[in-house]
Amino acid sequence: MSNGSNIAVAINAAHASVEQAKREGVRHVIECGRLLQQAKTTQPHGQWDAWVSDNCSFSMRTAQLYMKVAKHVGDDPAKAQRVADLNLRVLARLKPSERPARTYGAPSAPSPSTWQASCS
Template identity: 35%
Template structure:
């Protein structure tokens, strides 16, 4: 490796490191604001729903926001429920990721929240699931790197889409197995 190519690679790695740090800082900064922004959007959506003529709400949300109707409903529910929580609980929920915040406002705080651990019955399917998911993660990491450095090709987008579809199918299989196991545990209890 020549001195010039080593310097170029070092410079590129320095730039990548700076970009990575910026992304991580942004992710951490915005993660803490996610629920607050969702609550604000929920308030605005609730106000818009009061104004939109009856029967036109779904059309209005679809045409005027980037949200799915169910997400819009979830944001409105989060906004109204968060306002009714005691201050300490509202503050705790506001620091959660949005999905966790939604779970927190829709579940009974006294009910046990932990599901029993999932055990895939046979070792071979478990290894296959893990292998497929790890392969998807490696592919996603490579894809993100190529997007970040601006060297993305159309074929990589298709390949990543296929990989994600396979991962979703794997998750569906795991979920089905978990549901069957949960049903068995409930019947046994």
């Protein structure tokens, strides 16, 4: 029986190491994303893809994922903690942070109540 419990201890220790490595991996994803965001600000418009291709050992798609995660987390330690246990597939499906809706084109027409008030 002790042999079975010894292997269980080893299995659980190995699993704990896997979980720790995942959390550290996500921490590195966030750091890489932040560095990529900094680097992008130094590049002229239209040159970012070429810069990533010339300077990084990973694809543009991976760079975009890293930047997306970093943007999602921002400077919020609570968000960083929440994403720490997620794998890359789940991280890739993160929704962008809430931001105000943009309006394009002409301003919206006044409401009928506004028309009535101006006609009185």
